[in-house]
Amino acid sequence: MNLNLLVVGKTDVNWVRDALEVYVSRLSHYARFHLVEIPQLKNVSALSRTEIKEKEGSLILGKVRPTDEVFLFDEHGRQYTSVEFASFLQEKTVRARGDLFFVIGGAYGFSDAVHSRADGEISLSKMTFSHQMVRAIAAEQIYRAFTIMKGEPYHNE
Numbered sequence: 001m002n003l004n005l006l007v008v009g010k011t012d013v014n015w016v017r018d019a020l021e022v023y024v025s026r027l028s029h030y031a032r033f034h035l036v037e038i039p040q041l042k043n044v045s046a047l048s049r050t051e052i053k054e055k056e057g058s059l060i061l062g063k064v065r066p067t068d069e070v071f072l073f074d075e076h077g078r079q080y081t082s083v084e085f086a087s088f089l090q091e092k093t094v095r096a097r098g099d100l101f102f103v104i105g106g107a108y109g110f111s112d113a114v115h116s117r118a119d120g121e122i123s124l125s126k127m128t129f130s131h132q133m134v135r136a137i138a139a140e141q142i143y144r145a146f147t148i149m150k151g152e153p154y155h156n157e
Helices: 014-027 049-061 082-095 112-117 133-149
Strands: 002-008 032-038 069-079 100-104 120-123
Touching: 002 049, 002 133, 014 032, 014 133, 032 049, 049 112, 069 112, 082 133, 100 133
Parallel strands: 002 032, 002 100, 069 100, 069 120
Antiparallel strands: none
16 A cells, blocks of 8 residues: 655745655655655636636546545545544555545645545644645644554654
8 A cells, every 4th residue: 555645736835845855754664655746737827716626636536546545635624633643544554445645735625526536534724724835734744643653752642
């Protein structure tokens, strides 16, 4: 099983890219972890938000197989404590029937098709973060979950 963080567009904020590289490197000690970047759409000025979400959605859905489990990072999703998320992730990694995808959408969120395909939605906070910033936060939380599962001292309870 592979664990994937799928994001729309390149990570173009330097400090986010640096943080992401740190956690992608650390996660390689725990899982076959992959950062999957879908290319940013070009010439979108003539498109509506819905059209942008649909085009991005097609690219997202093109990366997952029917056996994969897909969880969206979405402001309307379920909130977990770090310990609860670790328990959730442990269950998913043990029972995975395919690869596991955590998906961060573009600036306008996800298309209806992506929401329909998702196996669940996770909210990192009641606050809204930029889709760039969420990359580093999500990677750190996935890393934190693995350290909790392994009983390592990274997380302080």
